[in-house]
Amino acid sequence: xxxxxxxxxxxxxxxxxxxxxxxxxxxxxxxxxxxxxxxxxxxxxxxxxxxxxxxxxxxxxxxxxxxxxxxxxxxxxxxxxxxxxxxxxxxxxxxxxxxxxxxxxxxxxxxxxxxxxxxxxxxxxxxxxxxxxxxxxxxxxxxxxxxxxxxxxxxxxxxxxxxxxxxxxxxxxxxxxxxxxxxxxxxxxxxxxxxxxxxxxxxxxxxxxxxxxxxxxxxxxxxxxxxxxxxxxxxxxxxxxxxxxxxxxxxxxxxxxxxxxxxxxxxxxxxxxxxxxxxxxxxxxxxxxxxxxxxxxxxxxxxxxxxxxxxxxxxxxxxxxxxxxxxxxxxxxxxxxxxxxxxxxxxxxxxxxxxxxxxxxxxxxxxxxxxxxxxxxxxxxxxxxxxxxxxxxxxxxxxx
Amino acid sequence: xxxxxxxxxxxxxxxxxxxxxxxxxxxxxxxxxxxxxxxxxxxxxxxxxxxxxxxxxxxxxxxxxxxxxxxx
Ligand code: HEM
Numbered sequence: 417x418x419x420x421x422x423x424x425x426x427x428x429x430x431x432x433x434x435x436x437x438x439x440x441x442x443x444x445x446x447x448x449x450x451x452x453x454x455x456x457x458x459x460x461x462x463x464x465x466x467x468x469x470x471x472x473x474x475x476x477x478x479x480x481x482x483x484x485x486x487x488x489x490x491x492x493x494x495x496x497x498x499x500x501x502x503x504x505x506x507x508x509x510x511x512x513x514x515x516x517x518x519x520x521x522x523x524x525x526x527x528x529x530x531x532x533x534x535x536x537x538x539x540x541x542x543x544x545x546x547x548x549x550x551x552x553x554x555x556x557x558x559x560x561x562x563x564x565x566x567x568x569x570x571x572x573x574x575x576x577x578x579x580x581x582x583x584x585x586x587x588x589x590x591x592x593x594x595x596x597x598x599x600x601x602x603x604x605x606x607x608x609x610x611x612x613x614x615x616x617x618x619x620x621x622x623x624x625x626x627x628x629x630x631x632x633x634x635x636x637x638x639x640x641x642x643x644x645x646x647x648x649x650x651x652x653x654x655x656x657x658x659x660x661x662x663x664x665x666x667x668x669x670x671x672x673x674x675x676x677x678x679x680x681x682x683x684x685x686x687x688x689x690x691x692x693x694x695x696x697x698x699x700x701x702x703x704x705x706x707x708x709x710x711x712x713x714x715x716x717x718x719x720x721x722x723x724x725x726x727x728x729x730x731x732x733x734x735x736x737x738x739x740x741x742x743x744x745x746x747x748x749x750x751x752x753x754x755x756x757x758x759x760x761x762x763x764x765x766x767x768x769x770x771x772x773x774x775x776x777x778x779x780x781x782x783x784x785x786x787x788x789x790x791x792x793x794x795x796x797x798x799x800x801x802x803x804x805x806x807x808x809x810x811x812x813x814x815x816x
Numbered sequence: 817x818x819x820x821x822x823x824x825x826x827x828x829x830x831x832x833x834x835x836x837x838x839x840x841x842x843x844x845x846x847x848x849x850x851x852x853x854x855x856x857x858x859x860x861x862x863x864x865x866x867x868x869x870x871x872x873x874x875x876x877x878x879x880x881x882x883x884x885x886x887x888x
Binding site for chain 1: 832835836837838839840849850851852853873876877878879880
């Protein structure tokens with residue numbers, strides 16, 4: 417929970433954990449853009465910056481000389497730096513730390529997981545049974561990515577609740593509470609250390625076993641590096657995709673015309689998915705200023721924290737015509753939901769496949785549904801934003 | 817010369833490509849991803865007239881400005 421004082425002036429005192437931001441960040445960005453290309457805040461240690469234009473966000477993602485990835489979450493207090501490569505790595509270390517992970521997440525490998533993803537989706541939908549009212553975020557969207565990540569990493573789906581708890585404590589609680597951060601990282605390390613030891617004794621075909629065999633410049637990865645990467649994958653691979661699937665279902669539950677059109681034109685789904693990614697981009701990153709510089713006339717002081725809002729870049733009308741509108745047939749859509757530059761989301765092929773399969777199976781079973789009357793949809797705050805509840809009412813097809 | 821008579825060639829900058837795979841999905845006849853997920857032009861990159869609109873979509877959707885359509 418956020419017990420900070422409410423924000424009155426977003427241009428010089430922004431707070432991305434303020435309930436106004438969590439419920440409707442778009443209005444805040446749109447109000448700032450005409451007069452304030454970069455908002456600032458002293459609520460975060462050493463000051464924080466919020467660039468709003470696509471161009472500035474693009475420039476920062478590319479400028480590793482002035483902006484470091486060593487801090488990827490804007491926090492009230494800067495916690496000691498503990499790397500989770502490759503997302504917290506800067507060049508030159510970033511390049512090989514990322515390269516070893518590219519093959520297992522390339523389109524070719526991801527394609528192999530499609531049948532399993534479909535099975536998972538179908539059985540989750542079957543578990544709904546004949547209930548006409550249920551929560552699509554909790555009973556469906558949330559469970560798809562957990563199953564797939566467990567399959568890739570060779571983990572037990574029974575631990576899903578533990579993973580969710582770690583993610584919450586890292587991405588939400590940890591933003592204001594340094595101690596919580598350190599404790600949760602310790603728990604994750606212990607869990608993965610045990611997994612590593614099991615694989616050393618009995619190697620398998622999973623990603624953890626693979627990380628024990630790969631080398632960088634002729635050297636095996638250090639245990640610290642492997643632990644960091646595993647912690648990153650479990651944090652990055654679940655809530656993100658959950659949020660995107662959930663936001664897509666929420667959109668269709670609240671926009672009957674788009675729902676009807678997608679049911680009638682299923683070939684439009686990949687285009688619609690890109691638009692859901694643009695419009696409801698769930699992931700906001702951060703950078704630390706490591707060398708003073710200026711963007712859009714605004715100084716960025718060394719040590720400052722930059723809130724790198726890919727979601728705001730995606731809503732910049734200078735880059736996307738009708739940026740505020742969700743157009744499921746938007747043909748020109750070079751959005752930044754998966755980041756820009758060298759840290760492009762490693763899981764982007766996987767996340768897209770999961771979204772498409774999850775929506776295909778959902779629409780096959782429920783071509784007609786809407787949000788339950790009076791339902792309150794809550795969105796998660798912080799690094800990953802998505803609807804945590806999507807209570808739907810589904811209408812069964814008549815079968816003769 | 818009209819667009820129909822023009823020949824176009826698709827070009828991908830391996831420096832700029834970050835492996836978003838947008839072009840591979842939009843124009844699978846023209847671009848494929850390698851083992852690392854980076855996009856590679858298939859063959860000589862010459863775009864047949866009937867695939868020109870797909871090639872243009874691939875260019876327009878690249879978030880990294882990594883793919884270009886040049887006049888042959
Ligand atoms: C819709 C779902 C997802 C979204 C929107 C998303 C978004 C992002 C973004 C914006 C970045 C860039 C970070 C930066 O610039 O600092 C990123 C990086 C990353 N993501 Fe994702 N992600 C998603 C799903 C996944 C999945 C499923 C995985 C795991 C398999 C994953 C693993 C990673 C990793 C490892 C990185 C770091 C890449 C690097 O630093 O080179 N993500 N993600």
